[in-house]
Amino acid sequence: MIHKASTTWFDASSVILTTPQNGPKQLQQTKTKDPVDFSVVMLKRSSTSSFYPNAYVFPGGKVDESDFSNKWIELYHSLDKDFVSLFGRLHVNQNDGHRSPMFLKPLQKSNLPNEVAYRICAIRETFEETGILIARKTSKALRSMTSVSMYGEPHDFAHFNDAVTWRKRVHNDASQFLQLCRELECVPDIWSLHEWSNWLTPTALMAKFSKRFDTVFYTASLSKIPEYYEHDNKETTTISFESSHEVISSFKQGNITLGPPQIYELCRLMRFTTHADFAKFAAERGLQGMSRCLPIRANTIDGSALALYPGDQWYPEDTDKVGKVDVDMTYDDFLKVEPRHHNHMRFKSTDDAGRRTDVVVTCNMPYQHIKPIPETIIFSKKSML
Secondary structure (H helix, E strand, C coil): CCCHHHHCCEEEEEEEEEEEEEEEECCCCCCCCCCEEEEEEEEEECCCCCCCCCEEECCEEECCHHHHCCHHHHHHHCCCCCHHHHHHHHCCCCCCCCCCHHHCCCCCCCCCCHHHHHHHHHHHHHHHHHCCCEEEEHHHHHHHCCCCCCCECECCCCCHHHHHHHHHHHHHCCCHHHHHHHHHCEEECHHHCEEEEEEECCHHHHHHHCCCEEEEEEEEEECCCCCCCCCCCCCEEEEEEECHHHHHHHHHCCCCEECHHHHHHHHHHCCCCCHHHHHHHHHHHCCCCCCEECCEEEECCCCCEEEECCCCCCCCCCCCCCCEEECCCCHHHHHHCCCCCCEEEEEEECCCCCEEEEEEECCCCCCCCCCCCCEEEEECHHHHC
């Protein structure tokens, strides 16, 4: 039975932010010999963070009440009286009964659609944590933001000190993000953010972190490398621009820590070698819909710990009542059970006291999504020292 406290969580938004590289480069020890011409922005959490300390994550954070303010409607409406009608371009017509619950919540004290507010949150949090502002000048907005966009543009501040000052103000008071946009005469580029996935922290992690997040992950592909970017040196201590292959390689070598959602999504990005292909896929797929991914813990009799995801044949139908699945067989036998539809990650200790992680996906992805590249990630005891 699941404890009542474990059924509460915070809503959050995150951005899988990609940029061009300075030039294509040949990557070693990857599953492709093609050059990868784009990077993923990652942040290292502070060692004092209350949730996944020292882990590398995508920019993002908890939703604030100001992200749902009706004043955002006033700002967009000031551009053109019909401009707010363009919010409808972000609405996903998903009628299969599995739409992420984050987008089905009734509006409270606000007329701002959830699809807009969560994007504003993601853009605000990205600015706070990286200094990268995904926005368009109001003078350009009407002609460049009339539909979903493959690429977004980082706002160029007149002086870097302006970015530093505004980051502090927004960090201390999230409602200042609206004031920033007014004074800089820009609007959050919500049309360049595309729905990608929705991860809910599993109940099993409550004992470790005492909190859970229901997080919508967007993608945003920038047309150029930002002129200004810097970690905030508070919640995060490092910012990196590396390809998904390089991040996974660093994780394999034991140099960095990643959570399961980051591993899974980075393995998805490894399917793409060009920024243009990824940006096009994300923009087109973003309106197809998505469901919530609540990892369910499972254990086999030979010591494998599994995180089951929707689509796996062992994933329970009623996740409100089932927090753990016991598998009365070895992992090898588990994989052989027909129809062999799997979508999970496997965690197991190795003979030398290291650990092994496997990303295993054999089922079809719904909503025209792409499968992660299967990966086996092994840390030897030596690499963990």
